Amino acid sequence: MRIQMADGGDASALIATRILGLDPGLRITGFGLIDMQGNRLRYVASGCIRGADGAASALPIRLKTLFDGVREVIDRYHPDLAAVEKVFVSVNPQSTLLLGQARGAVICGAVSSDLPVSEYTALQVKQAVVGHGKAAKEQVQHMVMRLLDLPAAPQADAADALACAICHAHGSTGLGALAGSGHGRRGGRMLMR
Amino acid sequence: MRIQMADGGDASALIATRILGLDPGLRITGFGLIDMQGNRLRYVASGCIRGADGAASALPIRLKTLFDGVREVIDRYHPDLAAVEKVFVSVNPQSTLLLGQARGAVICGAVSSDLPVSEYTALQVKQAVVGHGKAAKEQVQHMVMRLLDLPAAPQADAADALACAICHAHGSTGLGALAGSGHGRRGGRMLMR
Numbered sequence: 001m002r003i004q005m006a007d008g009g010d011a012s013a014l015i016a017t018r019i020l021g022l023d024p025g026l027r028i029t030g031f032g033l034i035d036m037q038g039n040r041l042r043y044v045a046s047g048c049i050r051g052a053d054g055a056a057s058a059l060p061i062r063l064k065t066l067f068d069g070v071r072e073v074i075d076r077y078h079p080d081l082a083a084v085e086k087v088f089v090s091v092n093p094q095s096t097l098l099l100g101q102a103r104g105a106v107i108c109g110a111v112s113s114d115l116p117v118s119e120y121t122a123l124q125v126k127q128a129v130v131g132h133g134k135a136a137k138e139q140v141q142h143m144v145m146r147l148l149d150l151p152a153a154p155q156a157d158a159a160d161a162l163a164c165a166i167c168h169a170h171g172s173t174g175l176g177a178l179a180g181s182g183h184g185r186r187g188g189r190m191l192m193r
Numbered sequence: 194m195r196i197q198m199a200d201g202g203d204a205s206a207l208i209a210t211r212i213l214g215l216d217p218g219l220r221i222t223g224f225g226l227i228d229m230q231g232n233r234l235r236y237v238a239s240g241c242i243r244g245a246d247g248a249a250s251a252l253p254i255r256l257k258t259l260f261d262g263v264r265e266v267i268d269r270y271h272p273d274l275a276a277v278e279k280v281f282v283s284v285n286p287q288s289t290l291l292l293g294q295a296r297g298a299v300i301c302g303a304v305s306s307d308l309p310v311s312e313y314t315a316l317q318v319k320q321a322v323v324g325h326g327k328a329a330k331e332q333v334q335h336m337v338m339r340l341l342d343l344p345a346a347p348q349a350d351a352a353d354a355l356a357c358a359i360c361h362a363h364g365s366t367g368l369g370a371l372a373g374s375g376h377g378r379r380g381g382r383m384l385m386r
Contacts, residue, residue, distance in 0.1 A: 060277075060300050060310035067301045084253075089286040096286050100293020101300070107253050108260045108301040117253035 030157030070109025214358030263302025
């Protein structure tokens with residue numbers, strides 16, 4: 001729990017929970033932060049952590065980039081908890097192993113900062129933001145844009161991370177499906193109903 | 194590089210490299226430390242990091258236990274570098290994913306302490322300590338005991354970790370296969386020849 005002070009927020013000291021969504025990948029890890037205050041969600045920041053040295057670097061270096069990147073995001077935005085998307089098991093065992101290692105590094109970035117970590121499957125995330133589990137990436141991006149009242153759709157990995165954060169908020173507030181049942185604005189803020 | 198000061202070592206300030214070997218697993222991660230000084234190897238410590246809460250705990254908690262355990266070993270023994278065994282890709286994709294995540298956590302424990310990390314396949318490790326890649330676990334344990342002049346065989350995961358450290362030392366010194374070509378002692382210390 002923290003005092004909501006970010007730009008565009010309420011000036012009064014309203015208690016909000018800041019959720020860090022993470023979509024782990026060895027090449028690109030998406031992150032997205034939202035503030036949840038009651039049943040209101042507010043966009044804070046989002047982006048991608050990229051392995052600076054590309055795929056040519058040794059695995060430990062790439063894992064360090066991910067770990068350090070997550071720590072940097074946490075140090076900068078001080079989330080209260082993290083929601084991490086469960087990764088798909090690939091048909092290629094080597095890819096699955098690589099993805100697992102990336103996910104281990106990303107989760108360690110969060111738990112080493114003493115953040116509680118919740119996990120959500122892609123199905124849960126899609127159901128929370130789009131209303132069904134078979135949604136395409138573009139639909140997720142579109143709904144994240146609408147739900148968080150953004151001027152444009154976020155980059156795909158950042159959108160997945162924001163969607164994961166929204167999924168956690170959804171579970172926390174017990175609001176039921178955010179999308180599908182409609183959503184709207186009241187008093188200039190996004191309201192889930 | 195560090196000054197060799199551990200118990201049983203030379204009283205004179207001899208420069209040694211301390212290698213941390215790691216054998217990652219989600220349930221048990223073996224660790225083993227050896228000092229390499231020229232072509233001499235000396236046992237420092239070994240053991241296992243176990244998920245304190247067992248398999249029932251949530252994955253992020255288990256990864257934190259691994260990460261913290263590796264950091265604790267590093268803080269205690271101050272190795273100069275780490276050598277990590279490459280894990281087998283299982284036929285079960287879910288097991289591969291879990292193992293990958295454990296490996297990611299273990300490597301992050303090392304790289305977050307700014308240790309350089311080298312990786313070795315089980316084949317390389319077995320070849321280095323037993324002389325061929327098809328060695329059984331018991332053979333690895335036996336050869337680690339002999340090569341490091343231990344009074345008894347270490348526990349299997351600790352032995353694998355020590356074997357990985359020996360494999361790194363072997364590559365660093367360019368000694369060729371440690372086992373198979375024989376090994377012996379001179380002046381009360383293990384000497385690889």
